[in-house]
Amino acid sequence: MTTAIDKDLESVVIRFAGDSGDGMQLTGTQFTNATALFGNDLATFPDFPAEIRAPQGTLAGVSGFQIHFGSTRIHTPGDMCDVLVVMNVAALKANIKWLRKGGVIIANSDGFDAKNLRLANVPEAENPLNNDSLSGYDLKTIDVTKITRLALTDSGLGVKEIDRCKNMFVLGLVYWMYHRTLDSSIDFLKSKFQKNESVMNANLKVLQAGWSFGETTEMFANRYKIAPAKMEAGLYRSIMGNQAAAMGFVAASVKSGLPLFYGTYPITPASDILHDLSKYKNFNVKTFQAEDEIAGICASIGAAFGGSLALTGSSGPGIALKGEAIGLATMLELPLVIINIQRAGPSTGMPTKTEQADLLQAMYGRNGECPVVVVAAQSPADCFNMAFESCRIALQHMIPVFFLSDGYIANGSEPWKFPQTDDLPEIKVQFAKERKADDPKFMPYERDEKLARPWAIPGTKGLEHRIGGIEKQNITGNISYDAQNHEEMTKLRQDKVDLIANYIPDLKIDSGEETGDLLILGWGGTYGALKTSTQQLIEQGYKVSHAHLQYLNPFPKNLGTILKNFKAVVVPELNNGQLVKIIRDKYFIDAYAYNKIQGLPFMSSEVVAKMKELLNA
């Protein structure tokens, strides 16, 4: 039996790192599930290379997964980790900067052999396991490879297959360290490998071996207990941003009674939305993997014309290709949701790294005056809400809507107190009705109080009409090159967007008072980091508040008032200053830009430090 002494902790950050073939993402998500089921609050951050299989053992091939979990509310995956699991020397080299001083390193010694040292460009004489370079940390060296092979001598599997089970050893050990049960992973392995019993048994055996290793070794002085978090009562599940978005779109389809059509082209980090939606065909969902981004959106425009809830999705480079068609949808005044899961740009940029640098692209990135609605999700679970909202606005206002998310929340996960179908509002949609020969002629651009035109779908008698990208006369929709008309139509398309401010909720102060010294105004995936930072600053006595924009075009009506209630406004963004430009332009205030452009999310510590600098200046 173990001699380890139990210790209670409020929260812990663990980072799993290894070669991209080592299964670290799987290990991380398994630990996440078990932790969510245990009742901790949590946030995760997968950090993987763009290459599917970069050369083994190299720094380029290192894949990481960080989880922050605790008995209190958790809003970020954590700045620095308390425990770093490394499967090889490259993983250590790439991730040691994320480990706090005195933190625990669990190192697979086999990954520090001569070959791995060479691949990671570490001279053999400088093997970090053998010199004192890691003396500031609590180093636990385990030959995971050897133990795994020993455990599976009689498995009948080849060495390659055996070595693939290494991650389960680590998972089992970490489960032991944090008093998690193996149950959820046992269920997972049984289901995943149900068709390959020997591999299933091998994984189960090694998972158990990891746990038993913790139980028998005297390497660990402590085990840790993290009590379940005090969260709002209710039914929860764990959710990733892209999963939530896909479900939000399906929910909007169900609640509007319209079939869903998703025209798209694969791109990181948006493809998972296609993968998910393509599985939901039993919900009247049709997915179309087009020949390119342009065909994806154009097919969706065709589907929208025909009466479907039509979506297209991509990341920045694909959105650039869709630009002309977004202009077409704006002219046609058809409902369309454009999903952008942002990544670091420009051009190919850093596909697997997060950024918020496509806001101005969404706002202005088209020829001519082409305003569209822009909304942004602020957390993995919020992707559901904003996906649903983007559809509601598109359908009820007959207008293209941008749904912005980013790689960080798309792949990050958190516990979600999910809604029941009955809790979700209906989205009322009314197609234009059939006309008889003696009815007045149908006017395709006649408008309602929202300035929305009728949705007249083909197949409806008496509604035959033509729409197109050429400037048109209001009401009749006939082609018009009239000078005055073009100005009127341009203003009208802008008014149509602006009016939506009457149909969205007011902005709320998320943390802090209604007035104060500093307003931290954010948008998108930085929500968790800004919330955590603000709460820390408030605890330290600063008069700081945080508000987070989910509606970016139009802004909530009360934004101007909120801005005026603070002595200063700072806009932290993962870009070179985009929302801040719009805020300055629209409200004539001297908003301060705070930017990070490293393909990484904000750490709350750096935000806190920066805010103090501003407050004390």
Added chain:
Amino acid sequence: MTEVTEKLIPKDFVTDQEVRWCPGCGDYSILKQVQTILPDLGRPREQFVFVSGIGCSSRFPYYMETFGMHSIHGRATAVATGLKSTRPDLSVWIVTGDGDSLSIGGNHFIHLLRRNPDVNILLFNNQIYGLTKGQYSPTSEQGKVTKSTPHGSIDYPFNPIALSLGADATFVARTMDRDPKHQQYVIKRGYEHKGTSMIEIYQNCNVFNDGAFETFTEKSSKKNETLMMEHGKPLVFGDTSNKGIKLDGFKPVVVDLNDTSVNDLWIHDETDLLKATILGRFYDDPAKENHFPRPFGVFFINSDKTPFEVLMSEQSEAAKEKGLGDLNKLIAGRETWVVN
């Protein structure tokens, strides 16, 4: 499809918009032929949708009293794919030009053909860019002097028929603006085909490329220079039907019927891809010696390939066999926990 209660007439398909093609443009004839045949197709007017891209031809939907969309350059094919996928009940037509479909929209064009939704493409080929006032197009002959090629175009042209057959199109045909009867016949057959019908229409641009097809359309040369293909009939042409095409192995040869029997000629078989491929390559410059006549009519039909929207609907229906999905179950996922 709902039954047509009142009989439609061509005028029912004419809009109140003034037609704005140049006087003498070949487009007028195509518009007329389409408006002439639509009443005979047995569909109510509201079921027709014409989708176009950009170019002179793409103004077409504005003149058709049906549903229509004048989309963006090269993308009508993609718009039509989305529409037909979600609304298989509609009769969807794509109106496009040689620049729209083969240059800027080339990618969507070949992918539409391979997917094979049941839509009809009317490809107005005038071998020139008209709307931008006279640059060479992807079907212009090499050496063509235009505004953008003062020293002659160095591009080799696309052969739309060969391209379509290469992309596995299931209906490939060619007709011409100056032959209304033939046009009506070919377009009707394209409509009847279940799958994508690619109909190339030689269309004269009398402003920027006048007479591009006159060898094929003028009475004086038509019979000698064109090969009017008919399924099950020998390939005969010439002023007095005095010439024919014979196959010598895989090699086509022009023969004089004065010394070869009609019985020895190549019998046109629309279902034979190999032979269609050979006919599609009859693309010689008529000025060349010993050239082949240019074929018109239906090159190829493949009725075995299930249309895209049918396959898509089949998958949808199969997924719904056990009933529509339960949104509550979907949202809850596999693992949940309760916080008290």
